[in-house]
Amino acid sequence: xxxxxxxxxxxxxxxxxxxxxxxxxxxxxxxxxxxxxxxxxxxxxxxxxxxxxxxxxxxxxxxxxxxxxxxxxxxxxxxxxxxxxxxxxxxxxxxxxxxxxxxxxxxxxxxxxx
Amino acid sequence: xxxxxxxxxxxxxxxxxxxxxxxxxxxxxxxxxxxxxxxxxxxxxxxxxxxxxxxxxxxxxxxxxxxxxxxxxxxxxxxxxxxxxxxxxxxxxxxxxxxxxxxxxxxxxxxxxx
DNA sequence: CCCACTGTACCGCGATTGTCGAACAAAGGG
DNA sequence: CCCTTTGTTCGACAATCGCGGTACAGTGGG
Numbered sequence: 297x298x299x300x301x302x303x304x305x306x307x308x309x310x311x312x313x314x315x316x317x318x319x320x321x322x323x324x325x326x327x328x329x330x331x332x333x334x335x336x337x338x339x340x341x342x343x344x345x346x347x348x349x350x351x352x353x354x355x356x357x358x359x360x361x362x363x364x365x366x367x368x369x370x371x372x373x374x375x376x377x378x379x380x381x382x383x384x385x386x387x388x389x390x391x392x393x394x395x396x397x398x399x400x401x402x403x404x405x406x407x408x409x410x
Numbered sequence: 411x412x413x414x415x416x417x418x419x420x421x422x423x424x425x426x427x428x429x430x431x432x433x434x435x436x437x438x439x440x441x442x443x444x445x446x447x448x449x450x451x452x453x454x455x456x457x458x459x460x461x462x463x464x465x466x467x468x469x470x471x472x473x474x475x476x477x478x479x480x481x482x483x484x485x486x487x488x489x490x491x492x493x494x495x496x497x498x499x500x501x502x503x504x505x506x507x508x509x510x511x512x513x514x515x516x517x518x519x520x521x522x523x524x
Numbered sequence: 525c526c527c528a529c530t531g532t533a534c535c536g537c538g539a540t541t542g543t544c545g546a547a548c549a550a551a552g553g554g
Numbered sequence: 555c556c557c558t559t560t561g562t563t564c565g566a567c568a569a570t571c572g573c574g575g576t577a578c579a580g581t582g583g584g
Contacts, residue, residue: 314431389506
């Protein structure tokens with residue numbers, strides 16, 4: 297099973313934004329950004345249980361928009377953020393989004409802003 | 411007609427991203443960012459003709475997500491980017507998105523990247 | 525005062541999205 | 555070898571989206 301990923305030049309910011317404009321996928325990006333090797337179920341567990349087929353759908357959206365690499369390895373798929381490509385195409389975007397997501401989470405957990 | 415806008419603290423990055431993860435609304439943001447006072451039809455004309463009711467829908471999405479202010483003035487509505495609030499909540503996000511959109515446009519017009 | 529202008533409200537339509545369950549496929553481990 | 559693990563594919567479903575048309579509402583100009 298080989299996945300189709302867009303080339304760096306084929307990435308469109310519109311697709312990136314709509315891919316990450318979804319709580320589940322934004323959370324996935326944050327997990328992947330935290331580092332380490334991840335397969336599908338490890339991310340899935342971090343997010344609370346969801347059907348596997350639902351996640352397969354989200355992987356496809358993230359893949360097609362150019363946000364992640366998805367590489368088969370043994371009987372798993374390894375998931376990695378395409379940070380280099382995103383940073384090259386859209387400097388500062390990924391960092392702004394990820395730290396923005398952290399800020400939102402802090403707000404919702406009742407922490408008052410400074 | 412008074413519009414409901416979210417407070418700065420109620421803005422969620424997920425909503426901002428999905429609002430701008432759409433070609434028309436991203437284009438609207440770029441027009442507003444270019445400066446000047448804008449009413450609905452002036453933006454609408456810049457984008458090529460679309461039904462007024464369609465744009466009303468997009469204004470609502472942009473408003474509800476906290477991306478724009480929409481203020482009635484006479485028989486028009488003035489549209490303004492909420493740059494201060496967005497920059498405060500998500501430093502660098504708006505600039506990254508807008509310059510990313512410009513970069514995409516350049517790519518699609520056949521200009522090769524440097 | 526009436527009309528032209530600007531934009532909203534409401535409705536309907538087809539397409540897409542997010543979610544799930546069930547069946548399938550590939551890879552390893554015993 | 556078989557069975558478990560991992561994830562995909564397919565089909566279904568409700569909900570939302572994007573878009574337009576028509577009707578309405580408020581403002582301001584003549």
